[in-house]
Amino acid sequence: MNKELLRRLPKVDELLNQEKIKKYLNITMRNIIVDSIRETICNYRNMIIKGRIDAFTNEDIINSVIMTIEEKDEFRLRKVINATGTVIHTNMGRSLLSKGAVERVIDVVENYNNLEYDINKGKRGLRYSHIEEIITKITGAEAAMVVNNNASAVMLVLSTLCYEKEAIVSRGQLVEIGGSFRVPEVMKLSGAKLVEVGTTNRTHLFDYENNISEDTGVLLKVHTSNYKILGFTEEVPLDELVELGKEHNIPVIEDIGSGVLVDFSKYGFAYEPTVQESIKKGVDVVTFSGDKMLGGPQAGIIVGKKKYIDKMKKNQLTRALRIDKMTLAALEGTLKYYLDEEEAIKNIPTLSMILADKDDIMKKAQKLKEMLEKSLRNYDFNISADFSMVGGGSMPTEKVDTYVIRIKSKKIATEKLEYLLRMNKIPIIVRVCNDEIILDLRTIFEKDFNTILDAFQNAESKL
Structure with missing residues (x-):
């Protein structure tokens, strides 16, 4: 052990008086700075005791303290630049909110609001009333409500309509969603009894009909939005399932997953069922996500027949699964655009990125490439055609034409x-x-070009 080195370690107060550290007192909480100093001194002490260093300067310690302060002062949840081309990236926050939705959130959270206050009646109101009208107008449903995500929506629907009763569902629709959460397990937690019918690749109407009994609570259809089975396949058309439900007086539930409110087939994409179509075909209850193809905040939206939605609003689970004022504000701000499809495509980032014009992406690629080439000499930059992905478990087979910059460093x-x-x-x-x-320039914004340039320059400086 080098006792002389240990004696040379500075004290906390000495480091607090260093000019380079003192300036952080104006921008960072004092306890973060003190903790960083103590942690740095402790780290150096341990390295000396273990013989890992045999010399250091005060400047070394000051720089280590500053690095620790900056690390501790950063938020754990923070901005990243998504250069992958996956638009709805599950690991990076899924859909980006529109400016209109963000402004609605800020206005609501900076002020008191009428979350559960009926201004017209001057008494307590319901938080769902703020959002129900616009959802029903867009989807054509009789009623609507919102919970904190789509898995919660499915659980609430089944708990309300199928508790200790049977839910009949095709084996080919028992999907696993993100984080190893599985639809069958979610169903079981709701109190519903799962009845699997058909096979993985083929399910017929008679499979449902032959399994209907006095214990049947619902007929459930789950849209397999995150994978496709191709080849020798068959599934029961939605309108036939609806007719079967009517014949036996059993509600038909559809978990449509990604919450598509725009017919993407009009824009050259493969057909993806919309919420509006399901409601038109007579489905009793439809559930879908707010933060995937809809392009809003994380939420589980439930639409359908009023008699069923009213029951769900009274279910005790609703209290545990309800959304807060920020989600309500963001969702309302997002849905406002859907009153005009052109406005939705122009203003909702998820839609505008998916439907972005290839020529516009090329222009962005050329601009960024020129910026990088002008300042960086030790790289090769090339623009080429490639494919982006929609992501978020949506349109899994869809490859979207894009342009990318391919970069190879010489050092x-x-x-x-x-x-x-x-x-x-x-x-x-x-x-x-x-x-x-x-x-991939599809998911990169021009406002981030300088940050990308700085990142490459910083990478070189660390060599």
Whole structure:
């Protein structure tokens, strides 16, 4: 052990008086600075005791303190730049909110609001009343309510309409969603008894009909939005399932998943069922997400017949699954655009990115490439055609034409460069293919070009 080095370690007060550290007192909480100093001194003490260092300067310690202060002062949940081309990226927050939705959130949270106050009647109101009218207008449903996500929506529907009764569902629709959560397990937690019918690839109407009994609570259809079964397949058309439900007086429930409110087939994409179509075909209750194809905040939206929605509003689970004022404000701000499809496509980031014009993406790629080439000499930059993905468990087979910048460093290994970009102050999340860094311009905003340039420059400076 080097006792002389231990004696040279500065005290907390000494470091607090250092000019480089003192300036942080104006921008950072004092306890963060003190904790950072103590942690740094402790780290150096341990390294000296274990013989890992045999020399240091005060400047070394000051720089370590500053680095620790900056790390501690950062928020854990923070902005990243999504350069992967996956529009609804589950690991990066899914859908981005529109400016209109963000403004609605700020207005509501900065002020008192009428969350559960009926201004017209001057007494307590219901939080669902703020959002129900616009949802029913857009979808054509009789009634609507919102909970905190789509798994909650399915659970609430089944708990209300199928508690200790049987829910009949095709084996081919027993999907697993993100984080290893599975529809069958969610159903069981609701108190419903799962009855699987048909096979993985083929289910017929008689499979449902032959399993209907006095214990049947609902006929359930789950849209397999996150995968496709191709080849020798068959599933029961929705209108036939609705007719069967009417014949036996059993409600038909559809978990449509991604919450598509725009017919994407009009824009050259594969057909994806919309909520409006399900309601028109007579489905009694439809559930879907707010933060996937709809392009809003995380929410589970339930629409359908008023008699069923009213029962759900009285279910005790509703209290546990309800959404807060911020989600309500963001959802209302998002849905307002759907009153005019053109406005929705123009203003909701998820829709505008999915439907972005290839020529516009090329222009962005050329602009960013020129910026990077002008300032960086040790890289090769090439623009090429590629494919983006919708993501979020939506349109799994759909490849969307895009343009990317392929980057190869002459000095930094690609794996190392990816790490340095990811560890940037504002992380840049990229794709890596054929030993090249791939930047997909579909999901990159021009406002972030300078940040990307800085990240590459910072990567070089750390060599």
